[in-house]
Amino acid sequence: MQVSREELLHIANLADLKLKDEEIDTYLTHLEEILNYANIVNSAPIEGLEETIGMNDNENVFRKDEVVPSYKREELLQNAPEEQSGMFKIPKVMN
Amino acid sequence: MEIYELTVHELLEKLDKKEITKKQILDSYASRISEKEKDVQAFITITDDNLEEKLNNVSSNPSKFAGLPIGIKDNICTKGVKTTCASKMLENFVSPYDATVMEKINAEGLISLGKLNMDEFAMGGSTEHSYFKKTRNPWNLNKVPGGSSGGSAAAVASGMVPWALGSDTGGSIREPASFCGIVGLKPTYGLVSRYGLVAFASSLDQIGTLTKDVEDTAILLNIIAGHDSKDTTSINHEKEDYTLALKDDVKGLKIGVPIEYFGEGIDKEVREAINKVIEKYKELGATVEECSLNVAEYALATYYIIACAEASSNLGRFDGIRYGYRSKNYENLKDIYKNSRSEGFGSEVKRRIILGTYVLSSGYYDAYYKKAQQVRTLVKKEFAKNFEKYDVILAPTAPNVAFDIGSKIDNPLQMYLSDICTVPVNIAGLPGINVPCGLNNEGMPIGFQLIGKPFDESTIIRAAYTYEKNTNFRKNKPEFKK
Numbered sequence: 090m091q092v093s094r095e096e097l098l099h100i101a102n103l104a105d106l107k108l109k110d111e112e113i114d115t116y117l118t119h120l121e122e123i124l125n126y127a128n129i130v131n132s133a134p135i136e137g138l139e140e141t142i143g144m145n146d147n148e149n150v151f152r153k154d155e156v157v158p159s160y161k162r163e164e165l166l167q168n169a170p171e172e173q174s175g176m177f178k179i180p181k182v183m184n
Numbered sequence: 185m186e187i188y189e190l191t192v193h194e195l196l197e198k199l200d201k202k203e204i205t206k207k208q209i210l211d212s213y214a215s216r217i218s219e220k221e222k223d224v225q226a227f228i229t230i231t232d233d234n235l236e237e238k239l240n241n242v243s244s245n246p247s248k249f250a251g252l253p254i255g256i257k258d259n260i261c262t263k264g265v266k267t268t269c270a271s272k273m274l275e276n277f278v279s280p281y282d283a284t285v286m287e288k289i290n291a292e293g294l295i296s297l298g299k300l301n302m303d304e305f306a307m308g309g310s311t312e313h314s315y316f317k318k319t320r321n322p323w324n325l326n327k328v329p330g331g332s333s334g335g336s337a338a339a340v341a342s343g344m345v346p347w348a349l350g351s352d353t354g355g356s357i358r359e360p361a362s363f364c365g366i367v368g369l370k371p372t373y374g375l376v377s378r379y380g381l382v383a384f385a386s387s388l389d390q391i392g393t394l395t396k397d398v399e400d401t402a403i404l405l406n407i408i409a410g411h412d413s414k415d416t417t418s419i420n421h422e423k424e425d426y427t428l429a430l431k432d433d434v435k436g437l438k439i440g441v442p443i444e445y446f447g448e449g450i451d452k453e454v455r456e457a458i459n460k461v462i463e464k465y466k467e468l469g470a471t472v473e474e475c476s477l478n479v480a481e482y483a484l485a486t487y488y489i490i491a492c493a494e495a496s497s498n499l500g501r502f503d504g505i506r507y508g509y510r511s512k513n514y515e516n517l518k519d520i521y522k523n524s525r526s527e528g529f530g531s532e533v534k535r536r537i538i539l540g541t542y543v544l545s546s547g548y549y550d551a552y553y554k555k556a557q558q559v560r561t562l563v564k565k566e567f568a569k570n571f572e573k574y575d576v577i578l579a580p581t582a583p584n585v586a587f588d589i590g591s592k593i594d595n596p597l598q599m600y601l602s603d604i605c606t607v608p609v610n611i612a613g614l615p616g617i618n619v620p621c622g623l624n625n626e627g628m629p630i631g632f633q634l635i636g637k638p639f640d641e642s643t644i645i646r647a648a649y650t651y652e653k654n655t656n657f658r659k660n661k662p663e664f665k666k
């Protein structure tokens with residue numbers, strides 16, 4: 090499995106990651122090695138088998154739509170890198 | 185025997201006979217931490233301050249466990265105490281709530297002595313991928329303790345906590361338990377609530393126990409198991425008392441031993457040790473037969489596809505906005521996301537996010553992710569077929585004993601291959617337990633694993649307990665070799 094530099098950078102961009110130049114070559118090598126190994130799944134005897142998505146048979150787990158006490162705003166904001174007036178602060182999004 | 189060497193059930197017996205007090209127990213562990221932590225480096229956050237006050241606070245709690253210590257892996261949310269996931273990303277994160285397992289631990293009045301080291305976001309098999317420190321194996325300080333729950337395993341093995349909670353996504357409880365010579369249980373998927381466990385791969389993650397012996401495993405599992413409406417994948421399974429499974433009896437028990445687990449990739453001394461385990465079980469009256477479970481390699485490849493895919497999605501939440509690390513270097517919102525993630529995550533986490541994004545991206549989804557989901561069905565079926573004939577499956581826990589610190593860190597694929605024995609159990613959502621069964625010629629522990637049917641923890645606990653009762657691993661003690 091050959092992965093190109095451009096492809097790696099595209100994938101990193103999709104994942105919101107910036108790679109340093111010295112990281113790129115290492116990741117390319119590792120990614121290729123791992124993908125070559127992972128290719129085994131393509132020789133597995135899986136014809137006609139369904140996909141397993143969840144680990145158990147739970148589906149559509151409902152609960153009553155009731156109002157219950159939630160967390161306090163201050164508690165949830167205590168980990169925010171920046172906050173203002175009880176809200177998360179981010180840079181300007183629109184010009 | 186020193187207090188810190190005792191199991192929890194032994195502590196309870198001594199308390200019952202009034203031979204020791206809870207204060208003495210806490211003091212014994214606290215002084216053990218101050219003596220050994222500098223060598224072992226198992227903790228990220230130590231909370232052994234004000235123990236007398238903490239003991240007073242639980243004095244009216246009727247639970248027999250009230251006031252006994254425990255250690256918690258640092259990816260389990262603890263209100264008011266940092267939960268870092270061993271990552272720069274969460275270096276200063278203090279959870280505003282307790283994980284469901286912590287509510288259960290607190291309801292029993294157990295006192296946490298601290299948060300234990302791990303591979304960053306539980307990604308790794310050696311605890312070398314922690315942002316903060318490398319934990320050392322108490323049997324030989326130059327070796328890894330295993331991972332990702334390496335801090336939990338090393339803390340229990342070195343007597344700094346009597347028992348601990350960990351999490352297991354692809355072997356992260358069983359492998360370090362094996363490397364550190366203790367008992368580690370990964371319960372059936374859905375038996376223990378994952379609410380408040382920082383998500384790595386949601387369809388595989390499961391919280392479990394690391395203890396000195398099997399009896400303590402049953403006791404701690406009793407405390408943490410149970411349905412939770414806050415975790416929609418948790419199962420409404422009838423509450424069981426796992427201590428009822430503590431019977432010294434395997435007569436008639438049918439054990440399958442997959443021949444595929446004894447190939448070239450498995451260390452010779454490990455194979456020999458497991459063969460002795462098989463002889464022991466036969467001697468004790470179990471029926472042991474060779475069987476076939478030809479899925480290990482497929483399962484490992486599948487694991488790295490699915491776990492990374494899920495991780496790439498789960499870790500999308502770390503964006504530098506609501507909590508976690510925010511880069512100082514930004515001009516716009518996109519910069520915050522990118523720079524915070526690039527600076528906040530370590531190299532292994534980034535590698536797995538990239539791999540996960542790759543297998544989910546258009547053009548590769550069908551070739552990798554979809555196939556992997558089908559292989560998962562294959563693995564489940566293969567196990568189910570074997571469980572028609574056998575009550576439990578026995579295999580090595582790891583292909584090798586604990587390796588030297590640094591020896592695999594630059595070769596991720598080599599590191600991933602160490603998970604080959606443990607991963608199929610997570611892929612199929614089954615329970616698995618590591619039981620120590622000897623030391624190799626260098627004095628490093630070897631473990632074997634018993635795998636059970638879904639929600640049949642009782643049978644693997646009984647089989648593990650019987651082996652333990654009829655052997656004497658605990659006479660060996662870690663030597664903190666330098």
